[in-house]
Amino acid sequence: xxxxxxxxxxxxxxxxxxxxxxxxxxxxxxxxxxxxxxxxxxxxxxxxxxxxxxxxxxxxxxxxxxxxxxxxxxxxxxxxxxxxxxxxxxxxxxxxxxxxxxxxxxxxxxxxxxxxxxxxxxxxxxxxxxxxxxxxxxxxxxxxxxxxxxxxxxxxxxxxxxxxxxxxxxxxxxxxxxxxxxxxxxxxxxxxxxxxxxxxxxxxxxxxxxxxxxxxxxxxxxxx
Numbered sequence: 001x002x003x004x005x006x007x008x009x010x011x012x013x014x015x016x017x018x019x020x021x022x023x024x025x026x027x028x029x030x031x032x033x034x035x036x037x038x039x040x041x042x043x044x045x046x047x048x049x050x051x052x053x054x055x056x057x058x059x060x061x062x063x064x065x066x067x068x069x070x071x072x073x074x075x076x077x078x079x080x081x082x083x084x085x086x087x088x089x090x091x092x093x094x095x096x097x098x099x100x101x102x103x104x105x106x107x108x109x110x111x112x113x114x115x116x117x118x119x120x121x122x123x124x125x126x127x128x129x130x131x132x133x134x135x136x137x138x139x140x141x142x143x144x145x146x147x148x149x150x151x152x153x154x155x156x157x158x159x160x161x162x163x164x165x166x167x168x169x170x171x172x173x174x175x176x177x178x179x180x181x182x183x184x185x186x187x188x189x190x191x192x193x194x195x196x197x198x199x200x201x202x203x204x205x206x207x208x209x210x211x212x213x214x215x216x217x218x219x220x221x222x223x224x
Contacts, residue, residue, distance in 0.1 A: 133173020
């Protein structure tokens with residue numbers, strides 16, 4: 001059987017990693033956990049330097065046998081980093097299988113997407129960013145305001161990090177829903193706003209409340 005050697009999985013980090021590991025065990029007969037030739041790399045915002053590091057890791061010789069699996073999980077990948085991945089995903093080293101896991105494929109460059117096969121996540125597994133985003137979209141203006149206030153209420157560092165991650169999940173889910181309606185000019189404007197708001201959100205000093213309040217104003221209720 002002939003397989004593709006480069007895949008992308010639309011899923012939250014741990015879900016996508018589990019899907020990739022299960023694929024390696026089923027299709028390649030490799031033990032996924034505790035195997036030095038099944039490499040898992042986790043990132044929040046993946047930079048060019050980290051993309052090159054991942055490419056170097058993929059190019060190295062397997063510890064045993066002739067097969068290696070490299071699983072790269074990221075909440076978001078800089079466009080420059082995606083460009084750095086082009087050669088790796090188009091022609092992975094012989095015997096190397098590459099998986100890129102992202103919570104939404106909305107920000108994936110067409111040039112990279114054309115080089116990889118989309119691998120579906122396991123049936124029955126939920127996508128938290130889709131669920132919470134649907135709740136946000138369907139909510140009234142008052143309900144959205146209550147959700148935003150809840151996220152803004154926490155003061156400790158761990159709570160703020162969780163709130164920022166939840167806000168990012170909302171943005172990712174709305175982006176995924178918006179991409180299903182690309183023919184609408186208003187959706188194109190929304191996608192542009194989302195790209196800007198996500199950039200702000202990756203700055204830890206940026207106010208989550210103001211970002212989500214703007215998102216609430218530009219997100220239509222009939223998106224899903």
